[in-house]
């Protein structure tokens with residue numbers, strides 16, 4: 220039996236798929252896809268005969284039973300997730316249920332929204348002497364996050380903070396962040412980054428809420444809060460002439 224392919228669709232642009240992801244999508248006989256977050260162009264890369272199931276209105280049990288039914292019939296089944304499946308993809312619960320039925324999976328990575336956003340902005344998120352840590356997280360909201368990871372705690376370190384799934388709670392996010400980051404700190408707001416209708420802008424932290432609400436963003440929106448977005452001209456030690464290392468000796 221073919222393993223079920225859990226495939227990362229990347230942020231939206233079809234040419235940001237990996238070659239392996241494109242291969243699995245093109246050869247899929249059944250595509251179970253996260254239609255609420257994946258651009259339709261990606262889902263249309265399948266063959267004409269591929270049977271497609273959007274998952275936005277399905278429960279975990281319904282999704283898993285679709286996967287099991289079709290994989291058990293020997294079909295090539297792709298479970299397509301937006302971005303990278305290992306980030307907020309809820310793949311762990313799917314893999315566990317499939318394993319209980321003796322079904323194998325492969326996981327194919329994708330470019331995550333934070334990577335696509337930084338690239339579109341032509342920005343590095345780790346600038347020497349300014350910020351060397353990236354935090355990927357989300358606002359608590361209805362589903363909550365563990366207490367030890369509350370935004371309040373993450374904000375204290377002033378890292379490059381990438382917030383997924385947070386537009387609905389942007390008022391709480393901004394007021395928490397303002398306790399720790401200066402109000403002029405750059406915030407990138409990316410909506411449908413790399414889609415044909417992408418909207419992407421850097422605003423001061425104090426305008427995070429007003430900009431989000433003015434644009435009417437609730438879904439498919441990513442924030443990057445980072446002192447790195449405004450940095451200019453810092454030099455790394457790695458390429459500094461006085462810094463000798465294994466590959467560049469005296």
Ligand SMILES: C[S@@+](CC[C@H](N)C(=O)[O-])C[C@H]1O[C@@H](n2cnc3c(N)ncnc32)[C@H](O)[C@@H]1O
Pocket residue numbers: 230231256300301302303304305306307308330331332333382383384385409410411412413414438439440441442
């Ligand atoms: C369920 S999470 C999945 C994240 C995904 N696995 C990834 O690695 O990007 C969905 C959230 O990812 C972010 N997201 C995904 N694609 C995006 C895009 N093209 N532009 C902006 N944000 C995106 C948004 O924060 C959205 O609410």
